[in-house]
Amino acid sequence: MEGIKFNKIGVSFKGSGSYVPDQILTNQKISQKVDTSDEWIKTRTGISERRISGLGCNVTDMGYEAALNAIAMANWDIKTVDLIILATSTPHDLFGSAPSIQHKLGAYNAVAFDLTAACSGFLFALITASQFLKGGSFKRAVVIGADQLSSFVDWNDRRSCILFGDGAGAIAIEATNEFDNVIGFEMKTDGERGSFLNLPFKNDKDSIIDNIDFLRGGFSPIQMNGQEVYKFAVKEVPIILKKLFKTTNYSSERVDWLVLHQANQRILDSVGDKLKIPREKILSNLEKYGNTSAATIPLMIDEAIRNNKIKQHDIIATSGFGAGLSWGAALIKWG
Ligand code: UT7
Numbered sequence: 001m002e003g004i005k006f007n008k009i010g011v012s013f014k015g016s017g018s019y020v021p022d023q024i025l026t027n028q029k030i031s032q033k034v035d036t037s038d039e040w041i042k043t044r045t046g047i048s049e050r051r052i053s054g055l056g057c058n059v060t061d062m063g064y065e066a067a068l069n070a071i072a073m074a075n076w077d078i079k080t081v082d083l084i085i086l087a088t089s090t091p092h093d094l095f096g097s098a099p100s101i102q103h104k105l106g107a108y109n110a111v112a113f114d115l116t117a118a119c120s121g122f123l124f125a126l127i128t129a130s131q132f133l134k135g136g137s138f139k140r141a142v143v144i145g146a147d148q149l150s151s152f153v154d155w156n157d158r159r160s161c162i163l164f165g166d167g168a169g170a171i172a173i174e175a176t177n178e179f180d181n182v183i184g185f186e187m188k189t190d191g192e193r194g195s196f197l198n199l200p201f202k203n204d205k206d207s208i209i210d211n212i213d214f215l216r217g218g219f220s221p222i223q224m225n226g227q228e229v230y231k232f233a234v235k236e237v238p239i240i241l242k243k244l245f246k247t248t249n250y251s252s253e254r255v256d257w258l259v260l261h262q263a264n265q266r267i268l269d270s271v272g273d274k275l276k277i278p279r280e281k282i283l284s285n286l287e288k289y290g291n292t293s294a295a296t297i298p299l300m301i302d303e304a305i306r307n308n309k310i311k312q313h314d315i316i317a318t319s320g321f322g323a324g325l326s327w328g329a330a331l332i333k334w335g
Pocket of ligand 1: 045
């Protein structure tokens, strides 16, 4: 980055892409592993199946495919991409996976880095990238959300393993001096409630030599207090969206689509009810993919664009929420 290069004021949405692994884990199959049932999972979450990336498919591979699709929709020459941000909590390399995606894409003129904010990751990355564009530092950015939570789920814990799946989504955005389609945004975190959802460091003590101890690297499986996370989401998400409508002078009636982090269908319905947004405007693909963490929002947007649901100039209210705790919202106009 070399300071201000462009005199741009806003952001335009140019393309979307997504990728999910082939392996399908149905509710029925999970019930072979833990004491649960298709009926319980469907009724309590809305999920029927999820994708699991096996050998030979990791976050870098999924993120690459999603980015490639988004760049193709945008019709960009790969060499014109300036910035790649990968939102993930499950990088293939803890030092960062975004540069590997940059390399696979051949996007040699881009700077690429990871951003971690769990299920809010994509939203936070989109806002971060849009600020770079609005500040005039970069012209073209690809924002990716990709996660492989299957590697960190406790597959013996029926209270959490039923929720999660793997996948990736990406959005291509461009700076413009004609308009700004990131109409507004809000971001929040609350570390005090962080223990409700963790993928914690293991704290495995070891010694290098006598009296010099160190902690061996490694992570414990996901730990979740489902009820608390649920209560947090149905309370905070409507509040932050209402605040966003107020600061942008928009009302929920003007929203064409509500795209929430796909965590639980009951959360989606409850937030929609509190905002008086009718069910037909609330996009959901939870049934097929479950909660893919940072990937849910771009995966949902891409599907809705390719199915001709989201159209040019549609207004989308979106909100990500989850571990941290972290949450945020953005009001965008597609195009
Ligand atoms: O990105 C954010 C990620 N996290 C979330 O979004 C989590 C939000 N929370 C939730 O979605 C819900 O809390 C869950 C779906 C995780 C759980 O639903 P719930 O309605 O809150 O269930 P619960 O934890 O209150 O459990 C109710 C009962 C319990 O049995 P008892 O104690 O009433 O006899 C559980 O043991 O359901 C039992 N149970 C299950 N039964 C069958 C919990 N998990 C299962 C299961 N299958 N998979």
